[in-house]
Amino acid sequence: MSTTVSSPRPGTPQPAGTDNGTATMSAKPVGWKTPVLLTAFGLIALVFFGLLAPNQTASFGISTSEDFFQLPALAVNAFAGGLVLSILLLGLAGYAVYLKTKGRPAPGWLTITFIVLFVAAFLIWVVGGARTPTISLAGLIAGSVTLAVPLVFGSLSGVLCERVGVVNIAIEGQLLGGAFTAAIVASMTQNPFIGLLAAAVAGAVVSMVLALFSIKYLVNQIIVGVVLNVLVSGVTGFLFSTVMQANKAQFNSPPGLDIIEIPVLSSIPVIGPILFRQSLVGYLMYIAVLVVWVGLFKTRWGLRVRAVGEHPQAADTMGINVNATRFWNVTLGGAVAGIGGSFFTLVAIDSFTKEISGGRGFIALAALIFGRWNPIGAFFAALLFGFADNLQSIVTIIGTPVPSQFMAMLPYLVTVLAVAGLVGRSRGPAASGIPYVKG
Amino acid sequence: MVRVLKLELRGITKRFGTLLANDHIDVVVEPGQIHCLLGENGAGKSTLMNVLYGLYEPSEGDILIDDKPVSFRGPGDAMAAGIGMVHQHFMLVPVFTVAENVALGAEPTKAAGFLNLDETRRRIKEISDQYGFDVDPDALVEDLPVGVQQRVEIIKALVRNAKVLILDEPTAVLTPQETDELLDIMRQLKSGGTSIVFISHKLREVKEVSDTITVIRRGKVVGSAEPSAPTTDLASMMVGRAVNLTLDKAPAKPQEKTFEVRDLTVIAPNGQHVVDGLSFDIARGEILAIAGVQGNGQTELTEAILGLQERVSGSVQLDGKELLGRSVKEVLQAGVGFVPEDRKVDGLVGTFSVAENLVLDLYDKPPFAKGISMSPAKVLENAKARIGEFDVRTPSAAAAAGTLSGGNQQKVVMARELSRPLRLFIASQPTRGVDVGSIEFLHRRIVSERDQGTPVMIISTELDEVMELADRIAVLYKGRLVGVVPAGTSRDTLGLMMAGIPPEEHAHTSQAGPATATTTASTPDAEGDDYV
Numbered sequence: 006m007s008t009t010v011s012s013p014r015p016g017t018p019q020p021a022g023t024d025n026g027t028a029t030m031s032a033k034p035v036g037w038k039t040p041v042l043l044t045a046f047g048l049i050a051l052v053f054f055g056l057l058a059p060n061q062t063a064s065f066g067i068s069t070s071e072d073f074f075q076l077p078a079l080a081v082n083a084f085a086g087g088l089v090l091s092i093l094l095l096g097l098a099g100y101a102v103y104l105k106t107k108g109r110p111a112p113g114w115l116t117i118t119f120i121v122l123f124v125a126a127f128l129i130w131v132v133g134g135a136r137t138p139t140i141s142l143a144g145l146i147a148g149s150v151t152l153a154v155p156l157v158f159g160s161l162s163g164v165l166c167e168r169v170g171v172v173n174i175a176i177e178g179q180l181l182g183g184a185f186t187a188a189i190v191a192s193m194t195q196n197p198f199i200g201l202l203a204a205a206v207a208g209a210v211v212s213m214v215l216a217l218f219s220i221k222y223l224v225n226q227i228i229v230g231v232v233l234n235v236l237v238s239g240v241t242g243f244l245f246s247t248v249m250q251a252n253k254a255q256f257n258s259p260p261g262l263d264i265i266e267i268p269v270l271s272s273i274p275v276i277g278p279i280l281f282r283q284s285l286v287g288y289l290m291y292i293a294v295l296v297v298w299v300g301l302f303k304t305r306w307g308l309r310v311r312a313v314g315e316h317p318q319a320a321d322t323m324g325i326n327v328n329a330t331r332f333w334n335v336t337l338g339g340a341v342a343g344i345g346g347s348f349f350t351l352v353a354i355d356s357f358t359k360e361i362s363g364g365r366g367f368i369a370l371a372a373l374i375f376g377r378w379n380p381i382g383a384f385f386a387a388l389l390f391g392f393a394d395n396l397q398s399i400v401t402i403i404g405t406p407v408p409s410q411f412m413a414m415l416p417y418l419v420t421v422l423a424v425a426g427l428v429g430r431s432r433g434p435a436a437s438g439i440p441y442v443k444g
Numbered sequence: 445m446v447r448v449l450k451l452e453l454r455g456i457t458k459r460f461g462t463l464l465a466n467d468h469i470d471v472v473v474e475p476g477q478i479h480c481l482l483g484e485n486g487a488g489k490s491t492l493m494n495v496l497y498g499l500y501e502p503s504e505g506d507i508l509i510d511d512k513p514v515s516f517r518g519p520g521d522a523m524a525a526g527i528g529m530v531h532q533h534f535m536l537v538p539v540f541t542v543a544e545n546v547a548l549g550a551e552p553t554k555a556a557g558f559l560n561l562d563e564t565r566r567r568i569k570e571i572s573d574q575y576g577f578d579v580d581p582d583a584l585v586e587d588l589p590v591g592v593q594q595r596v597e598i599i600k601a602l603v604r605n606a607k608v609l610i611l612d613e614p615t616a617v618l619t620p621q622e623t624d625e626l627l628d629i630m631r632q633l634k635s636g637g638t639s640i641v642f643i644s645h646k647l648r649e650v651k652e653v654s655d656t657i658t659v660i661r662r663g664k665v666v667g668s669a670e671p672s673a674p675t676t677d678l679a680s681m682m683v684g685r686a687v688n689l690t691l692d693k694a695p696a697k698p699q700e701k702t703f704e705v706r707d708l709t710v711i712a713p714n715g716q717h718v719v720d721g722l723s724f725d726i727a728r729g730e731i732l733a734i735a736g737v738q739g740n741g742q743t744e745l746t747e748a749i750l751g752l753q754e755r756v757s758g759s760v761q762l763d764g765k766e767l768l769g770r771s772v773k774e775v776l777q778a779g780v781g782f783v784p785e786d787r788k789v790d791g792l793v794g795t796f797s798v799a800e801n802l803v804l805d806l807y808d809k810p811p812f813a814k815g816i817s818m819s820p821a822k823v824l825e826n827a828k829a830r831i832g833e834f835d836v837r838t839p840s841a842a843a844a845a846g847t848l849s850g851g852n853q854q855k856v857v858m859a860r861e862l863s864r865p866l867r868l869f870i871a872s873q874p875t876r877g878v879d880v881g882s883i884e885f886l887h888r889r890i891v892s893e894r895d896q897g898t899p900v901m902i903i904s905t906e907l908d909e910v911m912e913l914a915d916r917i918a919v920l921y922k923g924r925l926v927g928v929v930p931a932g933t934s935r936d937t938l939g940l941m942m943a944g945i946p947p948e949e950h951a952h953t954s955q956a957g958p959a960t961a962t963t964t965a966s967t968p969d970a971e972g973d974d975y976v
């Protein structure tokens with residue numbers, strides 16, 4: 006039987022060669038969702054921001070008085086501007102429909118351009134209809150960044166956790182824990198830097214509880230996260246009423262972190278205040294985004310982290326300790342969120358109040374998904390939410406025809422649209438939320 | 445001179461709670477040998493190899509390398525000692541490139557932990573050229589065919605200078621041609637000085653490539669054999685009793701065609717045409733076997749017939765009535781018996797008793813139900829009859845179905861589906877993970893169902909099973925029918941069809957084959973229709 010027949014075997018098909026007749030199998034389908042949504046929003050823009058726009062001039066200040074040179078304010082007639090922009094929007098939507106009929110998906114730049122133009126049209130409409138049709142664009146953007154800081158830290162925390170396969174619903178609790186601890190420690194030591202460090206530790210401790218229960222005891226990660234949020238809210242609320250309220254001077258008057266202006270650079274119009282007129286926490290945010298991105302995609306640590314989140318068994322068989330990697334990454338994520346929490350009490354407001362994080366941990370979670378589990382994506386997503394938040398308060402001040410309650414819904418409306426997949430479907434780490442058990 | 449390892453496992457015992465998975469196993473892998481561990485599914489081969497690879501800690505026993513005892517606290521230690529493993533389910537991160545997967549765990553870095561994959565790419569190219577692997581270091585693993593993914597796994601081990609390579613059921617996911625290529629690669633690796641531990645239950649492959657065979661049964665070594673030993677001897681050693689390897693089956697007596705499928709197309713949620721314009725029919729008293737490598741639309745085909753798929757077009761007619769668009773219940777009532785491919789997920793409720801599982805489809809009908817109440821006595825009576833008839837080895841009819849062995853679970857599913865009058869019988873992977881003894885029995889039951897005049901459709905990725913049972917063979921590739929050929933078509937032809945090449949093109953391909961990568965090799969010879 007074991008006679009070896011040395012005959013030329015029938016040809017072995019190479020995989021590439023056999024794929025010829027199967028173009029329909031590999032072609033990804035192009036859905037109608039994006040073209041239809043774009044068209045709908047284009048029409049909304051045309052009717053409201055174009056045809057129904059007031060015939061008034063909206064003025065956008067670009068420079069602030071501190072800039073070293075002044076740019077003239079941008080003045081646009083609301084009716085004309087809205088009309089032009091909405092026609093551009095419909096043009097883009099039409100192009101997406103055209104691409105769909107050719108079986109091609111709308112490219113990413115198209116959707117992004119659409120969003121930018123839509124926001125611009127919306128702005129012109131809102132400002133044009135206001136009692137005082139003037140806002141400072143520079144202030145609007147700088148304020149957006151400020152409001153986005155905790156969101157960015159929160160979503161970075163989410164990135165760090167989900168990339169190793171642990172869902173972090175407890176971002177809200179980590180932000181709140183960080184805010185509380187920063188306030189109380191900074192008050193007692195009269196040193197905001199120690200407060201900042203303590204906030205990181207507090208966030209990390211909350212995260213360690215999440216890590217312990219979800220990794221070691223295999224408790225459902227969502228449930229642990231939700232429970233932690235409620236727990237942190239309860240504990241900080243209780244301590245606030247009993248300790249902080251009783252002795253505000255000693256426990257709830259933290260010295261703030263000052264705004265550090267970098268000379269010259271901070272006077273560049275628009276980008277100066279964004280990049281070079283920030284608190285320590287603000288600068289840390291930019292650094293953290295870059296460090297996490299470089300770390301995840303360019304280093305050994307990142308490769309291992311991503312492997313653990315995508316295919317833990319594979320990582321294990323390559324000698325990587327899956328659960329230890331998960332534990333420390335989740336802890337690190339908590340520390341990052343804790344620093345974000347300190348922004349509330351050390352930079353934005355100079356004391357702690359109950360529920361000071363106000364659900365921003367959940368918005369951060371949305372930013373994480375909208376940003377496709379990528380630190381830079383999450384950063385821009387958080388910025389968008391910060392923008393919506395800031396716009397809401399500014400247009401309320403200048404007095405718009407839209408009731409302020411509707412404006413207050415704006416950030417959440419943007420969140421829903423974003424998470425519903427306006428910018429394509431996101432795919433998270435494959436093993437996210439699944440505990441790893443050997444064997 | 446290449447360093448060669450002698451590997452010895454001495455008295456390895458592994459317990460999981462009360463379950464004894466490995467019982468004092470002794471194996472010696474001599475340097476430069478292909479050593480086969482032969483055993484049925486669940487015999488304890490994979491557990492043993494996971495112990496050797498440091499994934500499990502042995503309860504007792506020693507691992508010796510070059511006669512010195514070693515202990516592995518994890519796969520990292522095993523790799524450092526020169527042991528590499530290709531798992532049955534690949535340990536590759538789908539969204540990583542080949543280079544990233546190969547580097548993982550032993551990443552070359554520049555300063556401060558920054559990755560430097562150039563060296564990895566160079567090594568992949570080197571190994572790829574040496575063995576004719578044709579692997580692109582920058583391709584995403586999820587885009588690669590299964591056969592190539594397996595080579596990436598082998599490269600992973602070789603980059604780490606593995607001197608002993610463990611291959612765990614490596615041929616389970618391959619077409620027959622890919623299997624032949626793999627056997628060639630194994631021979632090449634051996635001549636390069638790498639020892640191989642080859643885990644398999646497929647006798648033909650084992651006989652073709654092994655130097656030594658160790659047979660494992662129920663966690664124990666039951667003996668060793670030479671590859672020249674007769675197939676039947678190896679099979680009975682593996683199973684523990686004499687087995688009849690050939691199925692006695694009378695020629696089919698096909699009657700009128702009562703099951704017709706026309707232009708059946710199934711579209712997956714991602715928009716792919718997973719079943720693409722299938723047309724075939726089955727006559728009463730005939731077995732049509734659907735062959736093909738796993739994942740070529742078999743699952744969706746059966747689910748479409750049963751009414752479990754959403755986006756389906758075309759027509760499926762049984763006895764002249766359309767089945768598409770009807771609920772699963774209506775399809776079952778039309779007389780369709782269905783054995784799903786994964787009995788644990790779709791075939792049984794593991795926590796329910798055997799008796800309850802035997803009436804899952806009839807529980808609401810007399811005699812098992814009276815109005816809204818069930819009749820436990822009738823259910824039990826039915827269970828006793830079926831357990832006897834199908835020789836289900838269970839402690840009692842009340843035992844939870846999930847506690848039975850794979851073979852006995854499958855008998856429960858089969859008993860349920862065959863216990864009512866059928867107009868069509870569909871069995872998907874009827875013997876996957878089932879011991880050889882039960883396979884015999886299940887095959888005989890399928891044939892007797894055919895002989896009662898039921899049209900039978902068998903879906904199997906095991907070519908041996910297809911050739912054993914089929915009266916006609918249809919081959920699926922990427923959701924399309926490559927062709928329908930009579931029983932007795934050669935293994936080579938079927939293998940090529942499974943790779944998407946229609947039978948009429950074969951002559952052409954075998955001559956114009958510059959792409960036929962791997963050199964001369966032994967063709968599966970006259971014994972091609974071996975069982976197992």
